[in-house]
Amino acid sequence: xxxxxxxxxxxxxxxxxxxxxxAETSKTIxxxxxxxxELSKIEIRKCGNHxxxxxxxxxxxxxxxxxxxxxxxxxxxxxxxxxxxLQSVGKNLWQGSVYSPKKGKVYSGFASVSGDNLIMKxxxxxxxxxxxxxxxxxxxETTLSAAN
Numbered sequence: 610x611x612x613x614x615x616x617x618x619x620x621x622x623x624x625x626x627x628x629x630x631x632a633e634t635s636k637t638i639x640x641x642x643x644x645x646x647e648l649s650k651i652e653i654r655k656c657g658n659h660x661x662x663x664x665x666x667x668x669x670x671x672x673x674x675x676x677x678x679x680x681x682x683x684x685x686x687x688x689x690x691x692x693x694x695l696q697s698v699g700k701n702l703w704q705g706s707v708y709s710p711k712k713g714k715v716y717s718g719f720a721s722v723s724g725d726n727l728i729m730k731x732x733x734x735x736x737x738x739x740x741x742x743x744x745x746x747x748x749x750e751t752t753l754s755a756a757n
Contacts, residue, residue, distance in 0.1 A: 638695070638703060638720060641665065642727050642745035650748055651691065653727075660695040660703060663688060664710075666751075675713030686710050692718055707731045709741070725749075 638660055643650050650666040664686050673689060676682050695705040695718065707718030709731050716731035719740070725747035732740035 638701075638722050638727070641748040641751040643748040643751075645744040645746060650751065651745065653695075656693060658696070659693075659705065661690060661693040662695070663690045673710060673713070675710065677713050695720055704735075 638653050639655060641650055641652050648668045649664060651662050652665045653660055653662040665688070667687055670685060670687050672682065673684050673686050674682050676684075689708075689710070691708040691710070692705055695703040698704045701722045703720040705718050706715050707729060708715050716733065717735045717737070719730040719732065719737060721728050727745040727747070729743045729745065730737070730740040731743075732738060
């Protein structure tokens with residue numbers, strides 16, 4: 610019976626540690642994110658020493674018809690990489706470039722995470738001037754493997 614008294618605190622500590630780890634994981638930029646208008650989902654992954662993301666779902670799948678590169682206009686936007694060089698520039702802040710399928714252009718990109726909310730911005734300058742924002746919520750229902 611003595612071993613039960615020792616085992617109970619150990620199980621409790623392991624339980625607390627696992628929940629602390631899960632809480633910390635939910636603050637990372639990695640994962641599947643659903644746009645707040647529920648028209649798209651993106652996946653953000655670690656790619657070397659930076660992050661990249663791609664479109665993994667569109668409510669209305671379509672081609673990349675506005676792409677400045679004529680050779681890419683026939684590709685599906687589902688699977689298209691929209692950023693490949695987001696680097697951490699502060700706590701829950703990333704900067705790089707981002708492709709806008711709506712405009713067919715690449716812009717200076719910024720991303721910020723607060724809890725289960727992600728804001729991605731595409732700006733005309735690296736200083737973050739004249740930006741358009743896209744808002745996303747973490748999609749806890751879609752796993753990374755299910756998105757591929």
